[in-house]
Amino acid sequence: MNPIIHIEGVHKYFGDVHALRGVSLDVYKGEVIVIIGPSGSGKSTLLRCINRLEEFDRGTIVVDDIPLDTTENINAVRTEVGMVFQQFNLFPHLTVMNNIMLAQRIIRKRTPAEAQEKTIALLNKVGIPEKAECLPGQLSGGQQQRVAIARALAMDPKIMLFDEPTSALDPEMIQEVLDVMVTLAREGMTMVVVSHEMGFAQAAADRAILMDEGSIIEEATPEVLFSAPKHERTKAFLSKVL
Amino acid sequence: MDNIPFQTHTNPADTAPENAGRHFDRWWILVACVIGLIILLVVAQPDPYRRIVLFVRDGIWVTITTTVLSFIMVLLFGLVAALGRLSKVKAINGLATIYIEVIRGIPLLVQLLFWYFAFPSVVRGLGELLNIEALKNYLANPLVMAVLGMTFCYSAYMSEIYRAGIQSIAKGQMEAARSLGMSYFQAMRYIILPQAVRVILPPVGNEFISLLKDSSLVSVVAVADMTRRGREFMAANFIPVQTWVMIALLYLVMTLFSARVVTWIERKTRLER
Numbered sequence: 001m002n003p004i005i006h007i008e009g010v011h012k013y014f015g016d017v018h019a020l021r022g023v024s025l026d027v028y029k030g031e032v033i034v035i036i037g038p039s040g041s042g043k044s045t046l047l048r049c050i051n052r053l054e055e056f057d058r059g060t061i062v063v064d065d066i067p068l069d070t071t072e073n074i075n076a077v078r079t080e081v082g083m084v085f086q087q088f089n090l091f092p093h094l095t096v097m098n099n100i101m102l103a104q105r106i107i108r109k110r111t112p113a114e115a116q117e118k119t120i121a122l123l124n125k126v127g128i129p130e131k132a133e134c135l136p137g138q139l140s141g142g143q144q145q146r147v148a149i150a151r152a153l154a155m156d157p158k159i160m161l162f163d164e165p166t167s168a169l170d171p172e173m174i175q176e177v178l179d180v181m182v183t184l185a186r187e188g189m190t191m192v193v194v195s196h197e198m199g200f201a202q203a204a205a206d207r208a209i210l211m212d213e214g215s216i217i218e219e220a221t222p223e224v225l226f227s228a229p230k231h232e233r234t235k236a237f238l239s240k241v242l
Numbered sequence: 243m244d245n246i247p248f249q250t251h252t253n254p255a256d257t258a259p260e261n262a263g264r265h266f267d268r269w270w271i272l273v274a275c276v277i278g279l280i281i282l283l284v285v286a287q288p289d290p291y292r293r294i295v296l297f298v299r300d301g302i303w304v305t306i307t308t309t310v311l312s313f314i315m316v317l318l319f320g321l322v323a324a325l326g327r328l329s330k331v332k333a334i335n336g337l338a339t340i341y342i343e344v345i346r347g348i349p350l351l352v353q354l355l356f357w358y359f360a361f362p363s364v365v366r367g368l369g370e371l372l373n374i375e376a377l378k379n380y381l382a383n384p385l386v387m388a389v390l391g392m393t394f395c396y397s398a399y400m401s402e403i404y405r406a407g408i409q410s411i412a413k414g415q416m417e418a419a420r421s422l423g424m425s426y427f428q429a430m431r432y433i434i435l436p437q438a439v440r441v442i443l444p445p446v447g448n449e450f451i452s453l454l455k456d457s458s459l460v461s462v463v464a465v466a467d468m469t470r471r472g473r474e475f476m477a478a479n480f481i482p483v484q485t486w487v488m489i490a491l492l493y494l495v496m497t498l499f500s501a502r503v504v505t506w507i508e509r510k511t512r513l514e515r
Contacts, residue, residue, distance in 0.1 A: 075423050075424075079425040085418060089412075091418070093436050103423060106428060226246065
C-alpha cells in the first residue's frame with residue numbers, strides 16, 4: 001500500500017537558517033501521527049510543507065499520489081488536506097455558518113442547501129450547533145477552534161493537519177478540542193498533529209515523533225516514546241515538558 | 243418591551259448591540275449651518291448671491307460628475323495597482339512600483355496639463371508615424387482627459403491605501419483561505435478585501451474629499467466646473483469677494499456632507515471583534 005503522505009529528504013531554508021534537514025516520513029491511511037519537539041525544531045514547518053503553505057527547497061512530498069511540484073497541483077492537494085491552526089484563523093467578518101459554508105460553495109460547488117446541511121451536521125459533531133449565527137469574535141477560544149475543525153472537515157479532506165491546535169487556548173478549553181480530535185481519530189481520519197498534549201497522543205496516536213533542529217530524532221509508539229525514550233535528546237526534551 | 247410604555251416609538255433595532263452607532267452625529271449640525279448660511283445669503287441678498295448660484299449651477303454638476311466618475315475609476319484602478327505592488331512576480335511588482343513612485347512625484351496640475359495638452363499631441367504624432375487616419379485627427383475631450391488625469395494620479399495614492407489595508411489583515415487569514423483550496427484571487431475577494439475595506443474606509447473617505455477639492459484643478463483644462471464658472475462670473479461682474487465666498491461655501495457643503503456620509507458608512511460596517 002502506498003503511503004498517503006510520502007516525505008523524502010525534504011530540506012527547507014529560511015535565509016541562513018536550515019529549518020528542515022532532510023526529513024523523511026511516510027504516513028499511511030488512517031494513521032494518527034503526533035509530532036513533538038522544542039520550539040524552532042521545524043515541526044510546524046514540516047506540517048506547513050505538506051500543504052505547501054511553505055515551499056521547500058529540496059526533496060519530495062507526495063500527497064495522495066499527487067506530487068507537490070507544480071502550482072496546478074497545489075489547490076488539488078489543499079482541498080484534500082484540512083488544516084487547523086494554532087490561532088484558529090476563522091474569518092471574523094463571517095458568521096460561523098458562513099465560515100464553514102464558504103469553501104463548500106465556491107470550491108466544492110455545493111448548493112446552499114447541501115452546504116447548509118453539511119454545516120449543521122458538522123456543528124453538531126463538534127458540539128456547538130447553537131452558535132451557527134454567531135460571529136467568531138463572540139465565541140470562546142475552544143469554541144472557535146472547534147469551528148475551525150468543522151470548517152476544515154466540511155471539505156471532506158482525506159488528511160487533517162493540526163498545528164498546535166490547543167497552544168493558544170486557556171487550560172479549561174483544551175479538553176473540548178482534544179475530545180473532538182480523539183473522535184475524529186477513532187473514525188479513521190488520517191491525522192498529523194503537532195502538539196505536546198501527551199494525553200491526546202496516548203489516547204489516539206499510532207506513532208509519536210520527536211523532532212529537533214530540523215531532523216526526526218526518534219520515532220516510536222507514544223507509550224514507548226514518552227515512557228522509555230532511547231535517544232538522549234528525547235529524554236532531555238521530555239524532562240522539560242513533563 | 244411592552245412593559246416600558248413610555249418608549250412607544252422604540253423600534254426593535256434600537257436594542258441591537260450596534261445601537262452605539264445609531265447616536266445622532268452632531269457634526270451634521272455644521273452641515274446644516276453652512277446650508278443655512280447659503281440659503282440666507284441667497285434669500286437676503288439675491289443680488290449678487292442668487293445670481294452667482296444660478297450662474298455656477300451647471301458647474302456644480304460638472305464638479306460632482308468629474309469627482310464621482312474619477313473616484314469610481316480610482317477605486318478599481320487603485321486596487322489593480324495595489325495587487326501589482328503586492329505581487330511576487332518581479333516584473334509586475336516593478337511596474338506597479340515605478341508607476342506609483344513616478345506619479346506621486348509629479349504635481350496633479352502638471353499631470354492634468356499633460357493629459358489635456360501633451361497627450362493628444364502625442365497621439366496625433368503617433369498617427370502620423372503609423373499612418374492611422376483616426377489617430378491623426380484625434381481631439382481631446384476635456385472632461386475625459388480630466389477624469390483620466392485625476393484617475394491616473396489618485397490611483398497611485400489609493401493603491402498605497404489598499405496595500406496598507408490588505409497588509410493589515412493577519413497572514414493567517416490568507417493561509418486559512420488557501421488551505422481550504424481557495425485560489426489567491428478567491429481568498430482576496432471573499433476573505434481579505436471584505437476585511438480590508440473596513441480598515442481602509444476612513445482614509446478612502448479622505449481621498450474622496452481630497453479628490454472633490456482637487457477637482458477644482460480641472461478648471462485649467464477647459465472643464466466648466468464650479469471653479470471655472472466662478473472665474474467666468476467674476477470676470478463678467480467684477481465682484482471677487484462675493485463670488486469666491488459663495489464658491490467656497492458650495493465646496494464646503496459638499497466636503498462636510500461627504501465627511502458625514504463616510505462616518506455614517508463607517509459606523510454601519512463596524513465589525514465586532
